[in-house]
Amino acid sequence: MVGSPVIAGDLSDSIHKAIVHNPDVLVTQDDARAIEQDVREAKAGYLPRVDVYAGVGGEKSDNTSTLAATGRQGYRGLHREESGIKITQMLFDGFFTKNEVARQKATLQAASFRVLAAAEDVGLRATQTYLDVLRRQEQVALAKDNLEAHQRVYDQIRMRSERGVGRTADTDQAAGRLALARANLEAQQGNLRDAEIAYVRVVGEMPAELTAPTVPADKMPADLPGLVGEARETHPTLLSAVADIDATTAQHEQARSNDFPRFDLELGASHNDNIDGVRGADEDLIAMVRMNYNIYRGGADLARKRSTAHRITEAKNIRDRAEDQVIEEASLSWNDYLTAQTRLELLRLHADSANATRTAYLKQFNIGQRTLLDLLDTENERFVAESNYIDGKYRLMYAHYRIFGSKGQLLGTLGVTPPEFVGEESNGGS
Numbered sequence: 001m002v003g004s005p006v007i008a009g010d011l012s013d014s015i016h017k018a019i020v021h022n023p024d025v026l027v028t029q030d031d032a033r034a035i036e037q038d039v040r041e042a043k044a045g046y047l048p049r050v051d052v053y054a055g056v057g058g059e060k061s062d063n064t065s066t067l068a069a070t071g072r073q074g075y076r077g078l079h080r081e082e083s084g085i086k087i088t089q090m091l092f093d094g095f096f097t098k099n100e101v102a103r104q105k106a107t108l109q110a111a112s113f114r115v116l117a118a119a120e121d122v123g124l125r126a127t128q129t130y131l132d133v134l135r136r137q138e139q140v141a142l143a144k145d146n147l148e149a150h151q152r153v154y155d156q157i158r159m160r161s162e163r164g165v166g167r168t169a170d171t172d173q174a175a176g177r178l179a180l181a182r183a184n185l186e187a188q189q190g191n192l193r194d195a196e197i198a199y200v201r202v203v204g205e206m207p208a209e210l211t212a213p214t215v216p217a218d219k220m221p222a223d224l225p226g227l228v229g230e231a232r233e234t235h236p237t238l239l240s241a242v243a244d245i246d247a248t249t250a251q252h253e254q255a256r257s258n259d260f261p262r263f264d265l266e267l268g269a270s271h272n273d274n275i276d277g278v279r280g281a282d283e284d285l286i287a288m289v290r291m292n293y294n295i296y297r298g299g300a301d302l303a304r305k306r307s308t309a310h311r312i313t314e315a316k317n318i319r320d321r322a323e324d325q326v327i328e329e330a331s332l333s334w335n336d337y338l339t340a341q342t343r344l345e346l347l348r349l350h351a352d353s354a355n356a357t358r359t360a361y362l363k364q365f366n367i368g369q370r371t372l373l374d375l376l377d378t379e380n381e382r383f384v385a386e387s388n389y390i391d392g393k394y395r396l397m398y399a400h401y402r403i404f405g406s407k408g409q410l411l412g413t414l415g416v417t418p419p420e421f422v423g424e425e426s427n428g429g430s
Contacts (some may be wrong), residue, residue, distance in 0.1 A: 007423055011130050011213040012414045018126035018203045019119045019411075019419055028118045031417060032111040039104040048089040053169030055082040061277030071279065076277045084270030084284075084368060089290070092407040094257030099250045106247035113240035117408065119419050120236065122202070122407040128398060129199040134209045136192035137395040139387060143185040146383040150174070150181040151374060170372045177376045183384070188259070215400045219413050224334045231330040235408035238326050241319035248315040252308035258301045261293035266275035333399070333406040340396040347385070354378070 019025055059080040066076040092096065154174040199207045221227040232238065266289075272282040294301075355399045359379040364370040404410040411418050 005015065010211050011127060014130050014199075014203050014207075014210075015123045015126045015411070015414065015416050016309075017205065017418070018122050021204050022118075022122045022202075023124055023133070025115065025118045025419055028111065028115040030207065032108065034114050035104065035108045035265040037112050039101065039108055042097065042100040042104045044094070045090060045100065048087050051086045051088075053082070053084055053086075056080070059277070066277035078204060078274035078277060078279060081273040081276065082270070082275075083272070084268060086266065087266040089265040089267075091263040092260070093262050094260030096254055096257035097343065099257070103247050103250035103254060106243050110243035112242045113243060115237040115410075116236040116418055117240065120405055120408050120410050123410045123414075123416065124401065126202050127401045127405075127410070129202045130207070130210060131394050131398050131401075132195045133192070133199050134210055134212055135390060136195040137210075138390045139188045140185070140192050142386050142390065143181070143188040146202035146379065147181040147185050149180075149379055150178045150376075153372075153379070154178045157372060173372060174376070177380070181383075211227065215397055216413055217400065220400065220403065224331060227334055227403060228327055229329050230409070231326050231407035232323065235326045235406075237408070238319070238322050239364075239408075241315070241322040245312065245319055247310040248308065252305065252312055255304045256306045258294055259299070261291050262293075264290050266290055272341070281324060282332060330403075330406040333402045335401055337396070337399040340392065340399045343390040344389070344396050347389040351382075351385040351389040354382040358382045378426050 008133075057080055058077060060075040061076045062073065070076055154171075154177075157170050157174040159167060161287075196207055200329045221230060266286065268284070268286045270282075270284045272281070275282040361370050361375050361378045365372070367377045401410060404413045410416075
């Protein structure tokens with residue numbers, strides 16, 4: 001919030017703060033944590049199931065046992081009690097559990113990459129707002145310098161006019177340009193406040209004393225093909241799409257589990273009283289291997305296999321779309337970098353020329369070789385040239401970070417610790 005405490009820091013620190021509190025990242029983290037529990041739930045299929053049951057109530061029976069016990073036909077009422085325990089261990093389920101675990105692991109991996117992708121996006125937004133604050137601060141400093149220059153010219157012209165060696169029109173003209181310089185400063189200060197508000201929205205704190213980052217140019221790719229190649233290997237959005245293919249493939253294999261019979265080992269013990277009209281205890285101990293094989297379910301199994309096959313195709317198409325988007329962003333980032341690099345050189349030449357012209361015109365004005373309009377025009381051109389150079393400088397700086405982001409390596413490049421999201425399952429743990 002705007003009323004938050006003022007904190008000084010560097011770019012990496014600002015990115016870290018933005019990631020920790022950003023709701024987009026937090027949402028993907030919670031999703032990954034939920035899926036991590038889904039993996040553990042799937043693994044429970046390998047473990048035995050233990051059921052304990054008990055019951056008490058009344059029973060009326062009319063059967064051969066009651067006939068033998070009472071010597072007559074008719075219902076016999078007894079107080080019935082039941083209790084028991086049953087342990088069921090899956091022996092073979094058509095690879096259903098195996099493929100469910102594989103599916104959930106791949107889903108967790110995809111979710112983990114989505115967390116990283118969200119963090120990369122937030123990191124790039126934080127970088128943009130960080131650089132924008134620095135850019136606006138320099139623009140304000142430039143506008144103040146421009147105002148001071150116009151103030152000096154105005155004071156000089158006013159003194160000449162008061163001594164009777166200057167014209168009133170020159171004083172009016174200098175006053176008008178001075179007012180414009182003040183307006184430019186107000187505008188730049190307003191732009192700085194806007195940049196600070198954007199920074200607070202992304203990072204969560206008011207910026208102050210931000211240090212200009214040093215771009216790790218040594219980590220830049222050599223050319224566009226190199227950038228595209230890295231992006232295809234490391235971008236988390238693309239890696240997430242690949243993991244989704246693995247998840248749908250496992251789901252398809254899981255759908256084939258009903259093609260096989262299921263075998264379970266069942267162990268049980270029961271203690272009952274007054275069962276089926278027979279007074280007294282009725283106890284059982286069982287150890288059974290049970291087989292269940294469904295023959296027909298109305299075509300549901302075939303429909304599910306066809307459905308999951310389409311899901312694989314869908315996941316592959318999503319992967320291809322993600323790859324196209326990653327390549328496009330890498331290409332746009334590289335083009336922006338080249339344009340900003342070439343443009344900055346020309347803007348620096350323009351600014352140097354404007355500064356040299358301003359110095360020369362000031363000397364010539366003092367000896368009467370240049371008019372006041374010439375001098376004021378050079379001041380304005382110098383202001384515009386320096387302002388454009390500042391914009392170009394930060395555009396090139398951002399272009400570097402955009403390239404790192406286009407391959408999903410912004411956090412790693414800046415040494416920012418990624419958010420906690422990867423459980424032991426996605427790291428290949430059991």
